[in-house]
Amino acid sequence: MEFLSRAILTRSESTQILCEMSQIDESTLDIQQTEDGVLGRLFVFSSTSPQTAISIKKYEDVTVGRGNANTYQLIQSTASYRHFRVYSVLVDDDMDPLVYCQDLSSNGTFLNHCLIGKGNVVLLSDGDILDVRHCASFLYQQKNITDDDYHHEYDGEEFSITHRLLGTGGFSRIYMAIENKTGRQYACKIIEKRKVSSSRFYDDHEVSILKKLNHPNIVHVAMDYNSESQFFIFEELVTGGDLFSYLTKMGTVPEVTCLFIMYQLLQALGYLHSQNIAHRDLKLENILIVSSSDSVFRIILTDFGVARCMENGKRMSTFVGTMEYTAPEVRDLKGRSRRCKELNMGYGKEVDIWSLGIIMYLLLSGNSPVFSTDGNIVFEDAIWKTISRQAKDLISSFLQKIPTERPTVEEALQHPWFFRHKSRLDKLYRTRILKRPSL
Numbered sequence: 001m002e003f004l005s006r007a008i009l010t011r012s013e014s015t016q017i018l019c020e021m022s023q024i025d026e027s028t029l030d031i032q033q034t035e036d037g038v039l040g041r042l043f044v045f046s047s048t049s050p051q052t053a054i055s056i057k058k059y060e061d062v063t064v065g066r067g068n069a070n071t072y073q074l075i076q077s078t079a080s081y082r083h084f085r086v087y088s089v090l091v092d093d094d095m096d097p098l099v100y101c102q103d104l105s106s107n108g109t110f111l112n113h114c115l116i117g118k119g120n121v122v123l124l125s126d127g128d129i130l131d132v133r134h135c136a137s138f139l140y141q142q143k144n145i146t147d148d149d150y151h152h153e154y155d156g157e158e159f160s161i162t163h164r165l166l167g168t169g170g171f172s173r174i175y176m177a178i179e180n181k182t183g184r185q186y187a188c189k190i191i192e193k194r195k196v197s198s199s200r201f202y203d204d205h206e207v208s209i210l211k212k213l214n215h216p217n218i219v220h221v222a223m224d225y226n227s228e229s230q231f232f233i234f235e236e237l238v239t240g241g242d243l244f245s246y247l248t249k250m251g252t253v254p255e256v257t258c259l260f261i262m263y264q265l266l267q268a269l270g271y272l273h274s275q276n277i278a279h280r281d282l283k284l285e286n287i288l289i290v291s292s293s294d295s296v297f298r299i300i301l302t303d304f305g306v307a308r309c310m311e312n313g314k315r316m317s318t319f320v321g322t323m324e325y326t327a328p329e330v331r332d333l334k335g336r337s338r339r340c341k342e343l344n345m346g347y348g349k350e351v352d353i354w355s356l357g358i359i360m361y362l363l364l365s366g367n368s369p370v371f372s373t374d375g376n377i378v379f380e381d382a383i384w385k386t387i388s389r390q391a392k393d394l395i396s397s398f399l400q401k402i403p404t405e406r407p408t409v410e411e412a413l414q415h416p417w418f419f420r421h422k423s424r425l426d427k428l429y430r431t432r433i434l435k436r437p438s439l
């Protein structure tokens with residue numbers, strides 16, 4: 001498939017061409033003048049209708065196509081009923097909104113003259129041009145926040161790292177990068193070595209684990225690069241944001257959506273655990289969504305910064321992870337001396353199962369878990385009255401204080417919450433995830 005088959009034109013060049021062509025009043029392009037809640041604008045240029053602008057607002061999809069239910073209607077017969085969709089993902093207020101365009105058409109939507117391709121998604125940046133050939137062009141404008149921390153030592157030839165910040169973590173900043181040969185968009189994780197030296201074992205720890213893995217629900221690494229003080233991981237760009245942003249937008253996640261998310265998480269975790277790898281930092285922020293246009297979407301597990309390969313079944317004894325998601329046996333290690341940790345039997349892969357329980361609780365209720373004084377999970381909020389008994393039973397089993405009492409991945413998949421939908425879930429996974437990885 002032709003996917004952004006040649007390098008994207010430089011932005012200023014594209015904008016200039018379009019402005020000249022259409023002789024637009026450049027003052028209308030001043031994004032500073034936009035009203036509240038507007039993340040960006042699409043300026044429409046068409047020979048059949050007057051110049052107009054479409055506002056891109058938080059959590060509101062914009063669709064363009066022939067159908068009259070679209071935000072902007074195209075009249076030409078070469079346009080698809082829904083030609084493309086523009087949607088936003090909000091990570092946090094300090095970052096530029098991430099506005100994506102998904103091509104839904106048969107005849108193609110072009111980004112800066114390169115075909116996006118049906119089903120594919122691209123991140124839009126200020127000055128980009130979307131084109132529906134023989135129908136209309138759309139100039140995208142958004143207000144950019146200056147990223148003072150943008151700095152990198154990458155001087156390889158394969159990629160150009162842009163200023164578009166996709167996310168930040170304790171150890172790294174993630175930017176959009178363009179593969180120079182193909183124009184294809186990637187995510188580039190820039191890890192500051194000085195931040196990781198004490199808490200991670202060696203510079204390329206994360207990538208050495210990721211390179212061993214090949215699974216539809218685990219992030220795919222394209223290339224890595226090492227400089228004096230930074231480490232770079234170029235990986236597939238995942239375009240639906242993370243589960244944290246999704247939950248913020250939704251408030252709570254419907255049980256049926258949660259079922260398929262948890263099913264996929266267990267597929268990824270089953271694969272990891274079968275190779276004796278523990279992730280150790282499962283949380284909403286580390287689960288990315290490919291594209292969430294309907295309730296069935298692919299999720300991708302990321303951030304293997306503290307993942308650990310347990311040789312010969314050895315147990316682990318370092319305190320790692322994110323407090324809210326951390327199993328009690330890991331929390332108990334905090335502040336203990338090394339000797340004391342060694343005497344303790346350490347912990348195993350069951351820590352990931354605990355985190356799954358926290359994730360499932362958060363998704364279904366939108367709130368942090370509440371435990372009774374004897375350490376049992378409680379389902380107090382009114383929302384739990386609307387959730388099935390099987391879902392609550394599975395959460396309780398994930399959140400058992402004694403690690404060996406938690407189910408393994410295989411046992412969890414046999415739980416009635418999954419098992420009574422087994423054939424449908426298996427089929428959905430086969431048809432929507434394995435056969436259509438762009439979903």
Ligand SMILES: Nc1ncnc2c1ncn2[C@@H]1O[C@H](COP(=O)(O)OP(=O)(O)OP(=O)(O)O)[C@@H](O)[C@H]1O
Nearest residue numbers: 166167168169170171172174187236237238285303
């Ligand atoms: N491949 C990707 N595509 C799109 N966005 C991404 C990608 N990888 C990471 N992100 C975004 O960046 C954020 C931080 O990434 P990540 O968790 O890998 O960083 P980190 O420094 O390891 O974080 P932590 O402090 O949790 O260890 C994610 O929550 C997500 O929003």
